[in-house]
Each structure stands twice: as structure tokens, then as C-alpha cells.
Amino acid sequence: xxxxxxxxxxxxxxxxxxxxxxxxxxxxxxxxxxxxxxxxxxxxxxxxxxxxxxxxxxxxxxxxxxxxxxxxxxxxxxxxxxxxxxxxxxxxxxxxxxxxxxxxxxxxxxxxxxxxxxxxxxxxxxxxxxxxxxxxxxxxxxxxxxxxxxxxxxxxxxxxxxxxxxxxxxxxxxxxxxxxxxxxxxxxxxxxxxxxxxxxxxxxxxxxxxxxxxxxxxxxxxxxxxxxxxxxxxxxxxxxxxxxxxxxxxxxxxxxxxxxxxxxxxxxxxxxxxxxxxxxxxxxxxxxxxxxxxxxxxxxxxxxxxxxxxxxxxxxxxxxxxxxxxxxxxxxxxxxxxxxxxxxxxxxxxxxxxxxxxxxxxxxxxxxxxxxxxxxxxxxxxxxxxxxxxxxxx
Numbered sequence: 395x396x397x398x399x400x401x402x403x404x405x406x407x408x409x410x411x412x413x414x415x416x417x418x419x420x421x422x423x424x425x426x427x428x429x430x431x432x433x434x435x436x437x438x439x440x441x442x443x444x445x446x447x448x449x450x451x452x453x454x455x456x457x458x459x460x461x462x463x464x465x466x467x468x469x470x471x472x473x474x475x476x477x478x479x480x481x482x483x484x485x486x487x488x489x490x491x492x493x494x495x496x497x498x499x500x501x502x503x504x505x506x507x508x509x510x511x512x513x514x515x516x517x518x519x520x521x522x523x524x525x526x527x528x529x530x531x532x533x534x535x536x537x538x539x540x541x542x543x544x545x546x547x548x549x550x551x552x553x554x555x556x557x558x559x560x561x562x563x564x565x566x567x568x569x570x571x572x573x574x575x576x577x578x579x580x581x582x583x584x585x586x587x588x589x590x591x592x593x594x595x596x597x598x599x600x601x602x603x604x605x606x607x608x609x610x611x612x613x614x615x616x617x618x619x620x621x622x623x624x625x626x627x628x629x630x631x632x633x634x635x636x637x638x639x640x641x642x643x644x645x646x647x648x649x650x651x652x653x654x655x656x657x658x659x660x661x662x663x664x665x666x667x668x669x670x671x672x673x674x675x676x677x678x679x680x681x682x683x684x685x686x687x688x689x690x691x692x693x694x695x696x697x698x699x700x701x702x703x704x705x706x707x708x709x710x711x712x713x714x715x716x717x718x719x720x721x722x723x724x725x726x727x728x729x730x731x732x733x734x735x736x737x738x739x740x741x742x743x744x745x746x747x748x749x750x751x752x753x754x755x756x757x758x759x760x761x762x763x764x765x766x767x768x769x770x771x772x773x774x775x776x777x778x779x780x781x782x783x784x785x786x787x788x
Contacts, residue, residue, distance in 0.1 A: 638755035659690035699739035721775035738768035
């Protein structure tokens, strides 16, 4: 271990990884929602970034050029159309109808284009998701030409052939080009922010050659020490905080039971109300309709959630979710064919040490208390649903 810490390459690697970047500090580098927020800001010509419509027009041009050399899709504008397209009336929507981004370009009254973007950072698309979003957008904008885009890190092919695939790397190149051309007209703080955003994307696509060389050299010279550090660092358990949490909330009185043990950083559990709602032959939640879980989330955060799991009858699962949505605000997306749907979830940060069981337990209790209003509504609504199911089977 001492040899690793004294290796000059170790110091060089730490220096490269410790470069200032607000996305790393705020732990948003891998947060899909945050990336969608940045893109929404850039797509808005009226945004305070100083780019005007440059990013939106370049984004459309880059895709139009790709289509010129491939298969033309019916609604997509040509390069000339994009060059002449007025971008004075643009609206950008985030998470409307659960769609990541909709950029509405009104060229004439109730006529124009809608750029529909499904953004995937690390996650994959769900079955039927792309087609569903396309149909929703077409219904909302009947007189518009819909431009569906599947935006991913690695350029995965979309399941729906109506979508055009592109990558975050292309977005970063467009931003870089704009910064070079418009440097004298873009505020310095915006330039710094966008440079740091580009850095995060480039890191995710491929580390620079020097960082790769240093990491490989260190691993070859100190493999045993590095594996030991990794194994110890990943060995985090919620067992002790869980015991204290049960004491704080009178868990025995409430009937809280963990489902698979407490020796890891993820503990699923349930309460008496849930234990009579058997809907599945699968192991998840011991076959019950829902389960609670609490888990370590990132370096210093704790997350707790109430979640609907898999059912043997997908139709009944969908009916259950639709019934619940009339009584509480369901966090997850309600759709046919789903497997896991969050009903309620909360996250808390500021954990300085996972060895401080009392602090972790206190934060666990705060999460539990925040989720109680949703839990009360769930108990009432689910009891009605399962009672109705029982009566219909008599």
C-alpha cells in the first residue's frame, strides 16, 4: 500500500481526477435529468446563455445532414429548410407527458416542427416507450411535423425506426464549435460552464490517453493494493443503522420486517398491510404487490422508496396502478408492461461517515417520516382495491 501511495504516477492521476468541475462536485455528472436540463436551456433561443438560436439550428442541421446521406424520413426538414427556418417562436418543455424534451418551433399559426428527444445517459429504453411518446406528441400537435430523436452516449439504435439516433458527443462538438465562433459574444461564465459540461461528456465517452496510461500502469504495478482498496471501500452495510431505525420508529409495534437480511447497503422490508397482498410467484418482495426498501445512494446519500414490483397478471398490475393514481401522486410512470414502479421516494444527503450508525439511522427516520403521508394513502387505496378483487372472485 505504501508503494502505491509513493508512486509518482499516483500523484499525477489524482491531480488529473481532481480538476475542478461543478458537475462532479454536485454529483450530477451521471444524472440524466440534469443533462436534459442543460440541453433544454441550450435549445431555448431566449436563454441567458448568449448563444441565441445557434445550438438549436446546429443540432437540426447536423441531423439533416446525416439524413441527406442516409434514408430520408418523411417529416424531417432538409438542410435548406433548416437554414431558412425561423426560430423566433420556440417553446421548450421538460418532462411533459413524461417526455424528456419537446422543442416546439411554430413557423406559422399551429404549424411547424416539434423536436421530440428521448435522452438516455446510462439507462435503456423500455418496451414501447418510444412509440408511445411519438403518438402522444402527434396527438398534441396535429398540424406539426414531428422530429423524434433518440439521444444516447454510445449512439444506440432506437427500437422505433421513426427516430433518428444521435449522441451526447455530437452535442458536445456542436457546443465546442459555437464557443469558438461566438467567443466574443458569449459571457465568460457561460463559456466556463459549457467547457466544464463538455469535459464531463468527453470523460464519459473516453478518458484521455494520459489518464488511461497512468491508470493501467498503476494497476499493473500495484494490483493487489488496488483490489484491496476497492473491496474494503465497497463493503458498506446498513445493519447497525437499521437496528437503531427500528427503535426510533417503534418498528416492532408497526410490524416492520426486513425481507432478505440487513448485511448489505440495500434493505427491502414490508409491513402487515402489504403481507396479505400476494400477486406474484416471483421472489421480489416475497410475491407481494409492493415493497419498501432503503439503500445507500452514492457516496453520502440515503434513499427510501415504496415500490410496486412484478405481478403475474400485467393487466391487474396496470389496474392497480391506475387505481392508486386516483388517491396518491405516483412517482413512476404508469404503463402497460411495466415491472417496477415507484409510488413514493425520498433521498437525503449529508452523511459524513457510514460508520456513524446513529447519524445514518436518524436520516433513515427522517425519510420514513417524509413518506408517511403517501403510505397512509396507499394503505387506504390498496385495501379498497384488494377487497374489491376478493369480492369479484366470490
